[in-house]
Amino acid sequence: MSARDLIILGTSSQQPTRYRNHGAYLFRWNEEGLLFDPGEGTQRQFIFANIAPPTVNRIFVSHFHGDHCLGLGSMLMRLNLDQVTHPIHCYYPASGKKYFDRLRYGTIYHENIQVIEHPVSEEGVVHDDGKFCIEAKFLNHGVDNIGWRITEPDLRKFDEAKLKTFRIVGTMVKKLIEQGFIEVDGKKITIEEVSWIRKGDSIAVVIDTRPCKQAVELARDVEILLSESTYLEEHKDLAHKNFHLTARQAAEIAKEAKAKKLVLTHYSARYLDHRLFEKEAREVFPNTVAACDLMAIPFPKNPPKE
Structure with missing residues (x-):
């Protein structure tokens, strides 16, 4: 059976720390690798996680702030170096096309991989190839920023x-x-x-946003909600000012959406202990995990309905 898990390749927000790489998140699911927001150093984190980069089939960029995309170019060049034969689907806000191109062609190399771009300009289903249905909604971050919902087919x-x-x-x-x-x-x-019909599972990725209805809609009944939690509640004013969530706010989204599990990430460097985020969120949503770098979080298939 193929791996079915979420690999946390980094958990830091704007700046990496001694113990936290820039964010990057890999879902290994139904023999594919779905990589979200590859920040600086993502290629090296694959080595530490003991995962081969050619695992990646799809790359998602929520927005083009550096901590969410600076690893994109190096990941594409690494896949190029490994001469992967499968196409690499890339999903990103259409308004950031110029940044995508700059990252993709930021250095000299002979390109031999097939990159299929999916620039997103409208909300809704942006791709459904029978393997996964990919939905996008624009979040509240002050720039074009996309939250994602991925659903596998019913079986x-x-x-x-x-x-x-x-x-x-x-x-x-x-x-x-x-x-x-x-x-x-x-x-x-x-x-x-x-x-009987086994309903396909869904996951949601909500990175960088104020609380908004779109986040709840994306997370409705998902197996895993991967959410930013840049601040603790004591810095709620900073979270609002900088278009981010606190751990408690992320938990409130998970609770309202009836998600099954909440995974927190994207911590401000001001906090040294990620367990504080878990403690705060669990007061609202008990099934919360505060991620740390190189953690693996399984999400096995739901048991069939009786």
């Missing part, structure tokens, strides 16, 4: 015991899938009688 699961009871075996299952029913010993059996 039909068969009840092996019921298949056996109805004596549906081998190629009969394929026929059942193709036409939605099958006749066995003169009895019509529908696909619904021997299977």
Whole structure:
């Protein structure tokens, strides 16, 4: 079974610290690698995490403040150096096209990878290729800044015991899938009688914003909400001034959205102990994890509905 987890490659906000790299977040999911907001030093963090960069299939940039994109160019050049044969899909605010180009072509190199750009100018579904449905909403950060919701397809699961009871075996299952029913010993059996639909899981990434309805909408019922929490509540005024969240505000978003798990990141360098964020958020939303660099957070598939 392929890995299904969130790898935290960095947790710092505007400036890295001795213990925190610029932010970067890798979801390994359904044999793909979804990399969000690769800040400075992301390529090196892959080494420390013992993960090969060619794992990456998609790169998402929420906005073009440096701590969210300075690692983009080096990641693309690394994938180029590794001569990956799969396309690299890149999603970013359309208004930042000039910054994307500068980062992509900031140095001399012979490009041999296929980069497919998805500049986003309108909210809603921005890409659905049957593997993932990608939704975008603009957050409240003072510049064009996108929050993301990623959803895998629904999957039909068969009840092996019921298949056996109805004596549906081998190629009969394929026929059942193709036409939605099958006749066995003169009895019509529908696909619904021997299977169920497992709803596809969703994750949301909300990085750099004031509290807003768009963040709640993105996080509705997700398995994981990865959210910035630049400040603690004691510096709530700074959070508002700088278009950021406190840990408590992130927890309030998770609670309202009925997310299953909240992962906090993007801490101001003024705070030395990330556990303070976890403590503050858990008062509102108990299932909170304050991330630290190189942490791996699994999100296994939901159990099937009865």
